[in-house]
Amino acid sequence: MFQKEEMAANGTGVTSPRTPLKSILTEKAKGIPNDSAGTVKAQTIEELHSLQRKRSAPNTPLQGTAGAFANLSEDERQRQQLQSISASLASLTRGTGPKVIRGDPGGGKYQAVSHVAHHHHHIEAPVISVSDSSLKFTHVLYNLSPGELYEQALKYEKGSFLTSTGALATLSGAKTGRSPRDKRVVIDDTTQDELWWGTGSPNIEMDEHTFMVNRERAVDYLNSLDKVFVNDQFLNWDPKNRIKVRIVSCRAYHSLFMHNMCIRPTPEELENFGTPDFTIYNAGQFPCNRYTHYMTSSTSIDINLNRKEMVILGTQYAGEMKKGLFSLMHYLMPKRHILSLHSGCNMGKDGDVALFFGLSGTGKTTLSTDHNRFLIGDDEHCWSDDCVSNIEGGCYAKCIDLSKEKEPDIWNAIKFGTVLENVVFDEHTREVDYTDKSVTENTRAAYPIEFIPNAKIPCFGPHPKNVILLACDAFGVLPPVSKLSLAQTMYHFISGYTALVAGTVDGIKEPTATFSACFGAAFLMLHPTTYAAMLAEKMQKHGATGWLVNTGWCGGSYGSGNRIKLPYTRKIINAIHSGSLLKATYEKTEVFGLEIPNEIEGVPKEILRPENAWADKEAYKNTLLKLAGLFKNNFETFTEYKIGEDKKLTEEILAAGPIF
Ligand SMILES: Nc1ncnc2c1ncn2[C@@H]1O[C@H](COP(=O)(O)OP(=O)(O)O)[C@@H](O)[C@H]1O
Ligand SMILES: C=C(OP(=O)(O)O)C(=O)O
Ligand SMILES: [Ca+2]
Ligand SMILES: [Mn+2]
Incomplete structure (x- = not known):
């Protein structure tokens, strides 16, 4: 469990108050009034920096001992959350495996919290890399804010830049569009009868075992990383038919994309999130094994409705996650007599x-x-007996030849918080050239729907x-x-x-x-x-x-x-x-x-x-x-x-x- 002493030892807890040093006044300074308001309260540089960032729940884990009562429940909540996340990431075929801890390995601003119930002492992140995966720790960056994700992207992901309007320019890698031919759906006794298979169908079959092979590959890859991003969010604004989704990914770009595209929970909703209805394991930076049965390339996007899981290997195009979840809704909603609409x-x-x-x-x-x-x-809606509701919390606009005059609302939505995929910009001014197709013609902007001034929130209507x-x-x-x-x-x-x-x-x-x-x-x-x-x-x-x-x-x-x-x-x-x-x-x-x-x-x-x-x-x-x-x-x-x-x-x- 989480212990105070260990926090202090880690450098982020409370330290004993020191007596401030007396200031020495030089002859020259004697005539100048002492501007006491200009002196910071911090005793160390680290403390000063820690003051700069105001703590907030739930994205930033608590540091120190602010509010004993609140702290306890927050610890407990985090412990449960981590247990749930590490259960998500558990290898299903091995007894041991990497452990999930909270926070950024490099940042130091996050507090490592051991989640393993039977470990009653705090385990520090390993300093040297170990080959035994059971000793490996993977840090979880849980529902980070756009600002935090920007920092992660700019610091660790090549191809991430700030544009002149504050958007985050990213590259999706080799794939700049979806790979429909690499999509697989698990066929089992239920789906065999329920789903559309064969000519014209997008659903190419895969068996349960092969899905598990790909799942293991994705999970192993994610666990081999120092950190993964986890988003817990919702789909569908109709409160009666809301779906809880968890997205585990390796890039800040992916986490920010989904933050923008799915419905963002309030702190209270996140606190009571519980078990997700569906989980995506996005290991898109890592290829699938082409020698695996059913694989025809190094890209595989696999949906298993029975396990309520989706695995992504070999593509970093973020649209796969968005449209993968849309496929899920095309299965779940008609079961409730709700029509899902593209x-x-x-x-x-x-x-x-x-x-x-x-x-x-x-x-x-x-x-x-x-x-x-x-x-x-x-892009994605549900038509029920009561209303039409948006499935998503954001928009995904094409940017090629975008102009301020013709599409002012989309133009103005490209600001801080927006993910700009595969656009070309001026190296110095960071102004985006929307006519440039050098990377792809499918340049895109993903932004939260409230970036459109006349968005109808909550997003449903008659x-x-x-x-x-x-x-x-x-x-x-x-x-x-x-x-x-x-x-x-x-x-x-x-x-x-x-x-x-x-x-x-x-x-x-x-x-x-x-x-x-x-x-x-x-x-x-x-x-x-x-x-x-x-x-x-x-x-x-x-x-x-x-x-x-x-x-x-x-x-x-x-x-x-x-x-x-x-x-x-x-x-x-x-x-x-x-x-x-x-x-x-x-x-x-x-x-x-x-x-x-x-x-x-x-x-x-x-x-x-x-x-x-x-x-x-x-x-x-x-x-x-x-x-x-x-x-x-x-x-x-x-x-x-x-x-x-x-x-x-x-x-x-x-x-x-x-x-x-
Ligand atoms: N007459 C037109 N009507 C709609 N879009 C047009 C028209 N002429 C050019 N366009 C361009 O076509 C693209 C339509 O893309 P978009 O609205 O993103 O499509 P979708 O959301 O259906 O994928 C935009 O880039 C838009 O500027
Ligand atoms: C994201 C997509 O949607 P659209 O092009 O319809 O906006 C897509 O089809 O990959
Ligand atoms: Ca579409
Ligand atoms: Mn669209």
Whole structure:
């Protein structure tokens, strides 16, 4: 247990008061009044420095003997917390192993506390490194604050820098995006029947034993380190359906990223945190063993629903943690009859809520972050019988070509506390060049949602009125906006289309169509029709209107046309929110059968109808038919499925695709 003498011996406890030395006055100084207020109370330099940092619970462990009563319970709390963390990190196949103690090995500001119940004396951190892992100590940096994490990153992690606006610039290493091919899900008696496997599914199977092999590898790696970061946080703002998550990681960057992205507990909530519902072991700096069964590269992201654990090896891209937890929610929430959504969400002053679905880069974050509306969340939500709630506590915005004029709220959110991934900055001024793609095109900013001035906190709201499906159509044939019937909404939701221009190689780049069921197949755990049926039911019940918005090209495909200007898309979105677009007159398009409004205030009439915007009408028609064919091929896999109990709706959905 924790003992006072040992604390004093460690240099951080109380020392016996010394008699201050008498000051010597020189002849010269005699005329100058003694400014007693300018003398510090500290007796030593260490003490002086310790005064600089005000103690606070719960992130900074208590030092000294302030408040005997509070101290006791704090010790006990810390002991329990450490027991829980070391249980998390225990090797499950060996009797002995590294021990977890609290604090930073290098900092000296943290107090080492022995957690091992049967050790009644304090054990000091080893001075020499020992090869016997049972003698090894791993320090836990538990729920550190952004300031503490900045210091850790700047001091120990190469590639960490302060930018001119106070953000923490980091590098995610070799991987600058997710590795969906390296994702594995444990197949067991339960998941075999419950989950979506096979063609089109993101869930590639792995057996329980292999999961344990990777888990052991991750845990051993984490335990071999001098320190690990532990975040205990929440998912889902709906208090009835909150999930407790623990993230064990090796980098301050990862800890700060999750601090920003998950919901941050209050000190009281942290005190009563208890056992997490799910734990991530992020040993991303360390590769998996490619000779292990099921491994096809040195990266592996493994989910075990039965053990409520996720293991990350061989990738430091922080988005894996965020989207791994999203996959978990896609499993847990439908079990509670709650629909999990890959969407942004915001609310107007009158309480009208809109959802923004779309694949990566289509505008969920950009368009849900709207200065005239309250932001509920930018990427992951739950729709229950009571409300729509954000799963996360932060946003993850793309930064490529970010401009202050077009996206002021995101721009201003990039300040102290924000993690800026893989951006390039001026070595001297530390000003970020958002146009620079030298590291990657997928540059990102992760910030707490309250960095957006009009965030709706707590992040939930009433049932949605509008469901906006975003597609960045690089073919340039989908209209900038169309109103959808329920069947059309379901057809496009299940299709999950977008077409981006991949790569930055010189020469002409063909747009490539991507179809991703429910606008996020990569994160689905159950068959897409499960989610689709729930969406249809909810939209019907609450009378929500579906819209298809093309945030991509118009007047031609990528190369000849241009991307629709963001201010125009914002005007379109405003007309949806205000209800004015619902009252417009419409005309139906051929092939896709989409209802296009005849006019929208502030948007040039000629861009509303794609064929009018294209100079080459024949090229337009050919491109349109090409895309329609791609839609048809993609939907083939779904034609055998029923969507919910409503047979009529299923038939309507099948008929709601392109006809040619
Ligand atoms: N018309 C437009 N509508 C939406 N986004 C646009 C438009 N034109 C350009 N963009 C850019 O496209 C990107 C959309 O990315 P983002 O909102 O992060 O997508 P998501 O959150 O869906 O992954 C942003 O960089 C944004 O500036
Ligand atoms: C973080 C991601 O989300 P998005 O690109 O949709 O913002 C991702 O897909 O890796
Ligand atoms: Ca996403
Ligand atoms: Mn986004």
